[in-house]
Amino acid sequence: MAAADENADEDNPYLQDPPTDFAPVADLSEDEAERQVELLREAIREHDRRYYVESEPLIADRTYDALFARLRDLEEAFDLSHPDSPTRAVGGEPLEEFETVSHVAPMLSIDQSGEAEDVREFGDRVEREVGSVRYVCEPKFDGISIEFVYEDGRLERAVTRGDGREGDDVTRNARTIGSVPQRLHGDYPDFLAVRGEVYMPKDAFQQHNRERIERGDEAFANPRNATAGTIRQLDPSVVAERPLEVFFFDVLEASELEDSHWSELERFSTYGLRTNDRVEMVDGVEGAIDYRDRLLEVRDDLDYEIDGVVLKVDSRDAREELGRTARHDRWAFAYKFPARAEVTRIADVAVQVGRTGRLTPVALLEPVDVGGVTVSRASLHNPEEIAEKNVNVGDTVRVQRAGDVIPYVEEVVEKGSEGHYEMPDTCPVCGSPVERDGPIAFCTGGLGCDAQLRRSIEYYAGDDGLDLEGLGEESVRQLVDAGLLTTVADLYELDREDLTDLEGWGETSAENLLAEIDASREPALADFISAMGIPHVGPTTARELAREFGRFDAFRQVAEEEPDRLEGVDDVGETVAETIHDFFTSEANAAVVDDVLGHVIPQEAAVDTGGDELEGLTFVFTGSLEDVTRSEAQELVEAHGANATSSVSGNTDYLVAGDNPGATKREDADANDVPIVDEDEFRALLADEGIDLA
Structure with a gap:
């Protein structure tokens, strides 16, 4: 074991009743600044441990903020930044993409069931193979699993679970989470890889959602989605603004291993790794079932989402003997809670x-x-x-x-x-x-209201619109705030200098976005109709309208002059037809449409009666296809009887993954055992049914 070289020091003035009336930075020598920075880092790490791990803060939040600000000022004035300084938690320059990194040990899934008899069968098998055991029981957190690797006590990397063998390197994002220590405390191993669950507390989630809704952003559906969307942000400063926390709950690998899991968890708090206070040791599987029932009763009182409990064999020797399958460890089992009522x-x-x-x-x-x-x-x-x-x-x-x-x-x-x-x-x-x-x-603010302007542009560029990669809610907000976008049509007036003058934009990201925008000047008709943001007209209805009218000018003329004819289109009833009519007869909307049509030429849609060769199948598409657009692929499978949806579920038959596929859809496919096929496999699947992709 290696002793920490920066344990809290009794001589450190910034631990107990710290002074906050600092001398001016300019009055310090370089040696004095370096010494003060060393003491401040040491103290702030200890205060973080007391706050996040022990839940016994030594100082008030305002005092902590003053110490943190002083450290940041000194590091900037004397060029004393360091990778594991607490100030790195405020983020940094945005990344172009995440690097894929192999795990030090497999991060496998857990066999699970909501039935007590299945838990007992698991317990019987364990007892047959290794004899009587004790179980460590813990809440099954509904967050995102991350591998945290510490070398010589320093956080070296944090990696998402991914496929269990490798994942995305999200180290810079993880450093922004207050409960993730940059340096370990106490008598830690030289090498330690631990598994933690990053989550968003329920109270903080509600507050964060309220703020998003009131500034015009889309709310997150639940805390897990909020966590997943945050940890994969390419801009660490965005992550730093969101209320993430972490519980550490397993050792994946270490230079020195304990004999039992319980002993490992007891050491976690001495290292500064935050554990959950609901974890218990029980004798036998019946004790684990009782634990689950007790936790179910208090589930709604917890400030974090859980969807069951996990029971793990405590003995490391027994774990080794039980081994693992290709998908899960044979020494652990998840006993799921029933779904909440409505x-x-x-x-x-x-x-x-x-x-x-x-x-x-x-x-x-x-x-x-x-x-x-x-x-x-x-x-x-x-x-x-x-x-x-x-x-x-x-x-x-x-x-x-x-x-x-x-x-x-x-x-x-x-x-x-x-x-x-x-x-x-x-x-x-x-x-x-x-x-x-x-x-x-x-x-009554109209386009003077940022929410209305931003949301119309976000929708136009989003998955249900023209799918302009690199133009998400954060970048749209930045462009609107900079005065570069006052209407959707302004997208087509952007140039490289406009973008590279903004913080976080480099030559590559600017060129990529401009290429995406340029490629959208001849959109598929269905995509363009959907991108207009007509209330009640999403991608599915837009495809029906495109099939019916073939050309945008024909659709628009009917919408303005003969709205009753719209009711003959699938998915369009009286209310939707009236909404479409109101949209196009609005002077403000008509002006926006005309401005955009000055830059784009919606393509005619071929009317294809197709067939029923793919009837009963459901496809989801992610990433970009080489020979056709995603919209054209969706239209093709629907023309032959299939369904094309935007999200993966247990009803999905195939996820078609092109270049740069979305990680979330791939993870959802893995979770629902949905086959993932590439473009060549998709083409072969269609060919088997006599359908030509291009």
């Missing part, structure tokens, strides 16, 4: 500003299972409906989910508040007055 509590209400300025109140929920999907937000629709249902923060409500749309609050089951929620008088994003049109509330 009744939950409203934790908060936020107001979302849409592309058209419509204000939509959104209930932020204690996460609940609705139709097999865990959700933590639900639409309250409009002020009139809120008053009719008498719904407010603190109420227990029943949540329903219709198709793939956002869940909605059906009724109040139990009042936990007085009265009903009142909508704001001003827009939460721009402060403009709110006006009512019947039951609907609108922001």
Whole structure:
């Protein structure tokens, strides 16, 4: 074991009652600055350990902030930055992409079941093979598993689970998480690789979602999605702004191993690695079942999401004897909780500003299972409906989910508040007055409201629009804030100098985005119709409209002059037809469409009756295909009877992965045992049915 070289020192003045009236930086010599930096780093690491691991902070938050600011000022003034300094937690320059790194030991999945008998069968098998054992039981965290590797006590790398053998190097992002120590404490091993679960606390998640909704951003569906989306951000400064935490729960590899898992966990806290206080040691599998039942009772009181418990054989020798399969360790088992009922509590209400300025109140929920999907937000629709249902923060409500749309609050089951929620008088994003049109509330700020402008551009460039890689919500916000985008059409006026003058943009990222924009000047008709952001017209309806009318000018003319004809198109009823008509007859929308048409030429859509060769199959596409666009591939399989959806589920038959596929869809495919095929395999699959891809 190696002793830490920077343990908290009794002579360090920044530990107990630290002074914050520092001498001016300019008055310090280089030697004095180096000594003060050393003491500040040492103290801040100890304060982090006390706060995150021991939950016994020595100083107030304001004092901690003063010490942190002083350290940052000294490092900048004397060029004393260091990779494992606490100040590295504020992020750094954005990455172009993540590097793929092999794990030091496999990060396998866990065999699981929601049935007690399956747990007992696991226990019987363990006892037959190695005799009676003790189990370490822990919550099954619903977050993102990360491998953290420490060499000589320093954090060297953090890697996502990936396929279990290799994953993405997210070290710079992990350094921004306060509960991830940059340096270990105590008598740590020379080499230590540990498995941790990064998560977003429930309270922090609700607050973060509220902030996102009120500034016009899309809310995260649940804490796990928020965590996954955050840890894979290419810009560490974005990660630093989001409330992530971590629990460490397993040793993957170490230069010196303990005889038991329980002993390893006891040492974690001495190293400064934060563990969960609900972990217990039990005798036999019945003790593990009892542990699960007790944890289920307090599940809703925890500030982190769990979906079951994990029982692990404590003895390392027994673990070695039990071994592993290709997919999971044979010494561990997850006993899952039943899905939550559709009744939950409203934790908060936020107001979302849409592309058209419509204000939509959104209930932020204690996460609940609705139709097999865990959700933590639900639409309250409009002020009139809120008053009719008498719904407010603190109420227990029943949540329903219709198709793939956002869940909605059906009724109040139990009042936990007085009265009903009142909508704001001003827009939460721009402060403009709110006006009512019947039951609907609108922001009067128009494109002067950042939320409306940004959301229209984000949608145009997003997966349901023209899929412009490199133009996500953060980059759109940056371009809008810089005054470079005042309408969608401004995308086509951007040049390299505009982009490279902005923070975080290099020559390569600028050229890549401009190439994406240039390639979108002749979009598929269905993509263009969807990208316009017409309410109720998503990719599926857009494809039906493209098939029906063939040309954009023909579709637009019917929408403006003969909206009744739209009702003959699949997926278009009276309400949708009226919405499409209203969209094109709006002077503001018509002007935006005309401006965009000055830069793009939507392609004619071939009317193809196709066949039913692929009937019953469901495809999801990710990444870019070489010979056809994703939209053309979707149209092709749908023309031959298949379904093409945007997300992977247990109903998906194939995930077609082109170049630069999305990691989330691949992970979802692995989780649902969905076959992943490349473009050549997709082409062969179609050829077997007599269908030509291109």
